[in-house]
Amino acid sequence: MVNVEQYLADLLTKVEAKNKGQDEYLQAVQEFIPSIAPFLEKNPVYVEKNLLDILLLPERLIQFRVPWMDDEGNWCANTGYRVQYNSALGPYKGGLRFHPTVNQSIMKFLSFEQIFKNSLTGLAMGGGKGGSDFDPKGKSDGEIMRFCQSFMLELQKHIGPDVDVPAGDIGVGAREIGYLFGAYKRLNGYEYGTLTGKPLPLGGSLARTEATGYGLVYFVKHLLADQNDTLTGKKIVASGSGNVAIYAIEKAHQLGATVYACSDSSGYVFDSEGIDVELLKEIKEVRRARLSEYAVARESAVYRENASVWQMPFAYDIALPCATQNEIDVVQGEMLVENGVSIVAEGANMPTTMACVHLLNEHGIVYCPGKAANAGGVAVSGLEMAQNAHRISWSFEKVDRELEKIMKDIYENCRDTAETYCTAGDFLAGANIAGFEKVADAMIREGLV
Numbered sequence: 375m376v377n378v379e380q381y382l383a384d385l386l387t388k389v390e391a392k393n394k395g396q397d398e399y400l401q402a403v404q405e406f407i408p409s410i411a412p413f414l415e416k417n418p419v420y421v422e423k424n425l426l427d428i429l430l431l432p433e434r435l436i437q438f439r440v441p442w443m444d445d446e447g448n449w450c451a452n453t454g455y456r457v458q459y460n461s462a463l464g465p466y467k468g469g470l471r472f473h474p475t476v477n478q479s480i481m482k483f484l485s486f487e488q489i490f491k492n493s494l495t496g497l498a499m500g501g502g503k504g505g506s507d508f509d510p511k512g513k514s515d516g517e518i519m520r521f522c523q524s525f526m527l528e529l530q531k532h533i534g535p536d537v538d539v540p541a542g543d544i545g546v547g548a549r550e551i552g553y554l555f556g557a558y559k560r561l562n563g564y565e566y567g568t569l570t571g572k573p574l575p576l577g578g579s580l581a582r583t584e585a586t587g588y589g590l591v592y593f594v595k596h597l598l599a600d601q602n603d604t605l606t607g608k609k610i611v612a613s614g615s616g617n618v619a620i621y622a623i624e625k626a627h628q629l630g631a632t633v634y635a636c637s638d639s640s641g642y643v644f645d646s647e648g649i650d651v652e653l654l655k656e657i658k659e660v661r662r663a664r665l666s667e668y669a670v671a672r673e674s675a676v677y678r679e680n681a682s683v684w685q686m687p688f689a690y691d692i693a694l695p696c697a698t699q700n701e702i703d704v705v706q707g708e709m710l711v712e713n714g715v716s717i718v719a720e721g722a723n724m725p726t727t728m729a730c731v732h733l734l735n736e737h738g739i740v741y742c743p744g745k746a747a748n749a750g751g752v753a754v755s756g757l758e759m760a761q762n763a764h765r766i767s768w769s770f771e772k773v774d775r776e777l778e779k780i781m782k783d784i785y786e787n788c789r790d791t792a793e794t795y796c797t798a799g800d801f802l803a804g805a806n807i808a809g810f811e812k813v814a815d816a817m818i819r820e821g822l823v
C-alpha cells in the first residue's frame with residue numbers, strides 16, 4: 375500500500391534541500407505537489423513508478439554568456455538561459471524574458487509552470503522557458519538588436535521547429551522576436567517554426583499579440599457563464615500595462631466590463647471613466663513611454679507613484695494581475711477582500727503568493743491560476759506553429775474563435791477535474807491535476823528516456 379502523503383513529503387524535502395535559495399522555483403513546486411495528492415491517491419501507479427522524482431528534474435538547463443556592445447562602444451555582458459524542462463508532450467515551448475531580475479530560480483519556476491499550462495491547451499507542446507538578466511528599459515533600438523543577435527548566436531545551438539520553440543514574455547515582444555528570428559535565419563536558413571510571436575511579415579499569426587489578454591478574459595467569461603452571469607457592467611482592476619494587460623483590458627471592454635486601473639513598475643493610474651485602451655497602446659506600444667504619461671493626457675485619470683494598484687481602496691468585482699510573480703501577497707489580498715472582489719484571474723505567471731491564495735479561498739473569492747487562465751498566449755503560439763508548418767495564415771477571426779474554444783475547454787477541464795478529485799471550484803488543483811495527468815501518462819508510455 376503506497377503512502378502518498380509520506381511520498382510527497384519526502385519528495386518536497388528532497389527538492390527543498392537540492393534547490394536552496396531558489397525561492398520562486400520552490401514556491402511553484404510547493405504549490406503544485408500537495409494539490410495533486412488526491413489524484414495520486416486514486417492513481418498510485420505514478421507513485422509506484424517514482425514518476426515525480428523524474429518529472430521534477432529539468433531535462434536540460436542551459437546557461438550562457440551574452441556579450442554585446444552599447445551605443446557608446448562599451449563592452450557589456452549578460453547571462454542567458456534556456457530551461458528545457460519537459461518534452462513528454464512535444465518540443466519544448468515557452469517564452470523568453472528579458473528583465474534584470476531574471477535568474478535560474480525564475481527560469482525554473484516559469485518553465486515548470488509551462489509544462490502543465492502547455493498540457494492544458496491540448497496541443498503537442500513540452501515545457502520550457504528562457505531569457506536573460508538584460509534590462510531593455512532605456513536601451514536604443516540598435517542596442518536591443520545587437521543584444522538579440524548575440525543572444526541568438528548561442529541559443530540557436532539548442533532550438534529548432536521540432537526541438538524547442540521560444541516566444542516572448544516580459545521585455546520580449548514582436549520587435550525582439552523579429553531580431554532573434556533574423557539572427558537565427560542567417561545561421562540556419564529560413565525555418566518559420568523556430569520562434570512564435572513573430573511579426574506578421576515574418577510568418578507571425580494574427581491574434582498572437584492579443585491572445586494572452588483575450589484568452590484570460592474568455593476564461594473569466596466562461597466562469598461567469600457557469601454562474602448565469604456575464605461581464606456586462608463588471609468593474610475590473612488590472613495590473614501591468616504591457617502585452618497581457620493591454621489586451622485583457624481591450625477584450626473586457628468589448629464584452630461590456632470597465633477596467634478602471636492598471637499599473638507599471640513605477641505606480642498605477644486610476645481612470646474614473648475607464649482606461650482608454652487606444653491611449654494606453656499609443657503610450658506603451660508606440661512611444662514605449664512610462665504609464666505616468668497616461669494621466670498627463672487624460673483629465674479623468676490620476677497617477678499614483680510608487681503605489682501598488684492592489685492597495686487601492688475601490689469597490690470592484692474582478693482583479694486581473696497581469697504584471698509579474700508575487701505581486702499580490704496577503705496584505706494586498708486583504709485589500710481585495712475589503713474591496714469586495716469576487717474573482718482573481720491571473721494573466722501573469724504566479725502573481726499571487728500561496729498564503730494569499732489560501733486567504734482568497736477562505737473568503738470565497740474564486741481564484742483562477744495563471745497556468746490555466748493565461749494559457750491563451752501559448753495556445754495561439756501552438757496555432758502559429760501549425761500555420762507555419764502548412765505555410766498558410768488563418769484570418770484573425772479564425773484564430774480568435776480557436777482561442778476562445780481552447781480557453782473554454784481549459785476552463786471546463788479544470789472545473790470538472792476539481793469536481794472529480796477534490797473540491798468544486800478549486801481551479802488550482804483542477805489545473806495541476808489535469809495538466810499533470812497528460813504529461814505523466816506520456817512519460818510512462820515513452821519509457822525511462
Ligand SMILES: NC(=O)C1=CN([C@@H]2O[C@H](COP(=O)(O)OP(=O)(O)OC[C@H]3O[C@@H](n4cnc5c(N)ncnc54)[C@H](OP(=O)(O)O)[C@@H]3O)[C@@H](O)[C@H]2O)C=CC1
Pocket residue numbers: 542543544545546586613614615616617618619637638639640696697698699721722723748749751752
Ligand atoms: N506575453 C505573453 O504571451 C504571456 C505573458 N505571461 C505573463 O504575463 C506577465 C506580463 O507579461 P507581458 O505583458 O508579456 O510583459 P510586458 O513586458 O509586455 O509587460 C510587463 C508589465 O508588467 C510590469 N512589470 C514587470 N515586472 C514588474 C515588476 N517587477 N514590478 C512591477 N511591475 C512589473 C511592467 O512594468 P514596467 O514597464 O515598468 O517594467 C509592464 O507594465 C508575466 O508574468 C508573463 O510571464 C503569461 C502568458 C503569456
Ligand SMILES: O=C(O)CCC(=O)C(=O)O
Pocket residue numbers: 467468469470488491539540541542543570571723748749751752753755
Ligand atoms: O507563446 C509561448 O510560447 C510562450 C508564452 C509564455 O511564455 C507563457 O505562457 O508564459
